[in-house]
Structure formats: C-alpha cells, structure tokens
Amino acid sequence: MAPSSPAQRPLSWTVVGSGAIGSLAACRLKQAGYAVSLHLKQPRSHTIDFAGSQLHFPAATPPFTAVLIPVKSYAVIDAVQSLLPHLTSNAQLVLSHNGMGTLEHILPLLAPSQGLWFLTTTHGALKQQHSLLHTGQGQSVLSALNVAAKAYTPAVLPAMETALGPVTLVDDITPFLWQKLAINAAINPLTAIYNCRNGALLQAQFEPLLTAAITEVQQVAAACGVVMDDSLQQKVLQVIAATAENFSSMQQDIANKRRTEIEAINGYVVQQAARFGIAVPHNNNMLAQVLRLSSACS
Structure with missing residues (x-):
C-alpha cells in the first residue's frame, strides 16, 4: 500500500499567543479532537473555560508543522521570525490579523517548501482571564499564498473550517x-x-x-x-x-x-x-x- 500523502494526514496545530480569536480557534480545534498546543511568550500549559468545559493546552514544543498566528499586525513579523528555526521543512503557517501590509514581508522569510496562508474572519470572542466567550458567530475567508500552501489544502482547509468556520476558500485574498x-x-x-x-x-x-x-x-x-x-x-x-x-x-x-x-x-x-x-x-x-x-x- 502506498504511504499517505503528508497533505492528507491530520496536522497537529500550534496556536501563537493567547488572544481571543486564537483562543477561540484553539478551543474549537481541541473540542473536535485535534492535537493543539499554545505558543506563548512564557512557555507554559494553559487552561481555558469555554462552552461549559475546561480545556487544557500544553506548551508548544518544536518542531512545528502547522501554526496559526492570530496576533496583532505589528507583532506578526517578530512572531514568524521567532518560529523560523523551529519549523519543519513543509510547515504550514496561517496568518490572521486586522489591517494590511505584512504579507510582502513574510513570504520571503519562508523556504519554498513552507506554506503561507491568510485567514480573515468576522468571528467575535471575548477573553476574560481564563474564560472565553464566543460573542459573535461569524465566517472566514481563507487563501493559500504560495504553491507550498496549495498542496496542503486537504489538511489546512478542514482544520480552519473547524476552528473558525464556515470558511470560503478563495484564490485571491486581496x-x-x-x-x-x-x-x-x-x-x-x-x-x-x-x-x-x-x-x-x-x-x-x-x-x-x-x-x-x-x-x-x-x-x-x-x-x-x-x-x-x-x-x-x-x-x-x-x-x-x-x-x-x-x-x-x-x-x-x-x-x-x-x-x-x-x-x-x-x-x-x-x-x-x-x-x-x-x-x-x-x-x-x-x-x-x-x-x-x-x-x-x-
């Protein structure tokens, strides 16, 4: 039997930061059975009270294969640069933030075999200490920004559908x-x-x-x-x-x-x-x- 394509295997996801939207994505992925860890400035495990459950997230440990980066726009470049030494050769990075102007700086940092995505969402969430509320049901638009990302669509799209769906996949996010x-x-x-x-x-x-x-x-x-x-x-x-x-x-x-x-x-x-x-x-x-x-x- 031929081995399965890497793009068909479920990915273990690392979520960067502890912001509201990232926490919402992490919780929904966790509830759906995905392996999820959090990459925080001070490495530690983290528990979030969400939808009547206490969800526990281990501290992220490299190497990283699939990373959701829902940080503030001004923190994106630093976040990616800190991750670079710890990414696998075929890592998939999904950026999600307000504003524009970061993508042209991030793409050149990645190897040709590493995928870059952008997800824009209208979901709303409110984080209060260790509790998280999903304050606004929204939808998201997702786009693969390079060839290496497109190859992993069968793995990345369903994960983002779970995390922040419903998701519309588009060729041009602009x-x-x-x-x-x-x-x-x-x-x-x-x-x-x-x-x-x-x-x-x-x-x-x-x-x-x-x-x-x-x-x-x-x-x-x-x-x-x-x-x-x-x-x-x-x-x-x-x-x-x-x-x-x-x-x-x-x-x-x-x-x-x-x-x-x-x-x-x-x-x-x-x-x-x-x-x-x-x-x-x-x-x-x-x-x-x-x-x-x-x-x-x-």
Whole structure:
C-alpha cells in the first residue's frame, strides 16, 4: 500500500499567543479532537473555560508543522521570525490579523517548501482571564499564498473550517482584505475615539464620519487595483448592527493601555493614498487621534 500523502494526514496545530480569536480557534480545534498546543511568550500549559468545559493546552514544543498566528499586525513579523528555526521543512503557517501590509514581508522569510496562508474572519470572542466567550458567530475567508500552501489544502482547509468556520476558500485574498480593512477603518477608530460599543455608531451623528472613511478607502483601493462595490457602506452598517454589543479590539486596546493596530488599518490607507497623491483627510485625522490616545495611555 502506498504511504499517505503528508497533505492528507491530520496536522497537529500550534496556536501563537493567547488572544481571543486564537483562543477561540484553539478551543474549537481541541473540542473536535485535534492535537493543539499554545505558543506563548512564557512557555507554559494553559487552561481555558469555554462552552461549559475546561480545556487544557500544553506548551508548544518544536518542531512545528502547522501554526496559526492570530496576533496583532505589528507583532506578526517578530512572531514568524521567532518560529523560523523551529519549523519543519513543509510547515504550514496561517496568518490572521486586522489591517494590511505584512504579507510582502513574510513570504520571503519562508523556504519554498513552507506554506503561507491568510485567514480573515468576522468571528467575535471575548477573553476574560481564563474564560472565553464566543460573542459573535461569524465566517472566514481563507487563501493559500504560495504553491507550498496549495498542496496542503486537504489538511489546512478542514482544520480552519473547524476552528473558525464556515470558511470560503478563495484564490485571491486581496479584495477580501480590502473589504475587511474598510470595515475596520470605519468602525475601530471611532469606537476608540468615542469610547463606545460598536452599536453606538448607528446614531445619526456618526453617519457622515463612517461615509467619509469608507469613501476614502474605496478611492485608495481603486488606485491599488481593487474596485469595491457600492454595497460597502451597507456591509459596514450590517457589521455594526451584528456586533452592536461588542467593543472593538481597538477600543479595548486603548481602554487597557495596549498598542493598537491603527498603523496597519487607517495608517495603511494613509500610506497607500500618499503613493497615488490621494487626499484622505478623514483617515489621517482618525490615525492622528488614535495615536494621541495611545500616547496618552503609555
């Protein structure tokens, strides 16, 4: 009998960090019977109370074959570089974070036989000490970013379907990243600046601010070759309504005196706008305001 292809074997997953979305993915994988470990800054085992169960996760030990990296955008490169010496030759890495601008830096770090993926998700989760709540049922979009990743689709796709499904597999993640960027660029900074839940943005006073942010992102995306349809504003309002009781990650970062992802969200819009000579005053203003709030918190 011919040996099974490596792409057909169940992968043992390592989840980097202890953030809410990563913890949600780890818990759902664990409940489905996957072998899951956590890669934390201080190596240790970890227990999470989730959906009425206490789930125990061992500290991750190399070598690593399948790694989910759901860390903040500004921490992605450091996280991958720390993992590189411990990856197998055919390791599969799945990135998942808000904002844009990291992929072009990560791909050159990997060997040709190592796969890179990106997963963008609308799931919501809230972590409080050792307890985890799944606060928003969402969906995810997954894409293989190189040839080495595509070969492992039969192993990676079902795992991500379990972790953060339902999952749509696409050939080109770029339009989906721009859509997620537009949603985050409109919602996250406003909730941070006004210190409010997402649902507060449905008030009439925020309509022109949301419209301005979305319109600017559409203009910059078009210059970058991605045309976003006119339903984008409605999609943003739908996300606000669906997550009305949630606090955005950026609001939580400011409230807890943590660094935000503003540079990879509105900052990325501003950076790309400068390339094409496009004025984006609203995104510039929100970027400046959130950076001031972050500076005040530090």
